[in-house]
Amino acid sequence: MATEQVSIYFKIYCLTVMTLVAATYTVALRYTRTVSKDMYFSTTAVCLTEIIKLILSLGMLAKETGSLGKLKASITENIFRSPKELLKLSVPSLVYAVQNNMAFVALSNLDAAVYQVTYQLKIPCTALCTVLMLHRSLNRLQWFSVFMLCGGVTLVQWNPATSNMVQVEQNPILGFVAIAIAVLCSGFAGVYFEKVLKSSDTSLWVRNIQMYLSGILVTLAGVYMSDAANVVEKGFFFGYTPWVCFVILLASMGGLYTSVVVKYTDNIMKGFSAALAIVLSTIASVTLFGLQITATFASGTFLVCISIYLYGLPKQETTKISKEEMDKSSKQKLISV
Template structure:
């Protein structure tokens, strides 16, 4: 199940990236799209909980146990903060700097896995994580990306601080949700996903009301919605559930590996299908490094310390 979920995540991420490329020319409201995908996820989770566990369980764990629901919602809030930090970062640094520095989220995810989940990582796996980071940087590196001349040193520092903060929030949010799935109570995956989706909907509505009131008032919430937009909503909505299943059956670090492989495949799609990129030496070396890091991480797991059973008298 672990490897099935990882494979589905890679396919879903590549498909989603291809679909998003087809929406670039559309003037749609991104917060509306985000809200639609969260509503789709919430409705799907509620229906599954009602079918498998009944209305009483839904009320008990999602509504009555609202402190736990809010606790699960910490991840939703952190993802919103992360998105805002990314927007600020991109306004202050060039895209190449962002692409390179943003890969530190691979290492922050590993660090939080050790701190929050007490996960053991071998030296070889640490080497594979660093190799993965370098490989993804090379794959995303574009030689024609140069810093914008208008960026002052103060703006660059602000951008770098925002990127580092986004890497920290991304790593913490993913590992925190994994901790909620695996280490708290006996609630099912679908209960936890319902709690997360409910909080995500609330956050998305607040974000929509703050950022898109003018757009909605003048053009309507579904302006320029075309079939490809609905396809993106379905892909992203159910993609969130796939990510949750990956976290449940695997872990946040393997999720990062799957996402990195999807970056490789998405870049290949950009070369073969969209003709936007060219196959460069950096891309080839990065591809080899990502594949090598994946093999090393799987082949050299951390050794579980053996425990001796105390003798009885």
């Protein structure tokens, strides 16, 4: 298995990068939505993110195929001759586009730390979608961790921490609604994409290219519907600063590194990564935005971090048990022979 062939140092490297990207992206996006005088259009940023992801995926597919001829053959076969597959991948493209735009709305109205904690509601949402769409089951500890996570998020939102260094007008209710929509989109799109991946032997990078091509069309339509007049008047790149470009680059890298982490690490390590990202976002928010930590926020954050760990724990134990059973069965077969 792939998880056994890579070194622990490579796993640590992947998790470290994903953690830093997740925490830095949230804080940097919050900064660009609260400090910039000439506010850039979030729809154009989401569109550029899809374009960069497409370019990076093409590079990974070129590395996987090993030659330019094989790359062309793969693109011809899976893109130009497979309109049904493109249409199939347009579903998560549309949903992810909504999710990414909602992240901009949420971080325009909520602090980065509050957003990072609340966004972990994607775990129970993904669990529910997994049960309904993939017909999997969760054990008692997993369900317990889901309810613990919901309780932690409730505490965080009950008396949310506030920033005394942010001068822009904010609407916490709008921010929470935006996160709720993003969470629903994340759960559905993630499980849908997993189902598509496991329905055939098509390369992950080919599937990514199919999805990002559809994503570019979807996000361009979003630019037209939401900001067409402003883009024509002010330009596609209005309000772009080095920080905005940095946010777009982080968003592009985050999706690809998440794929690598899913492939090469386990749920416990991913849980530690998510919890550490929350801690880093909180520290950065205190330093950069003057976040004032409340007792309910601290308690809720602690519950969320523990629940993330508990949710990943049963899967790891189940994997170990299944391996032990396989070893026993193989030994029995050898004895019988």
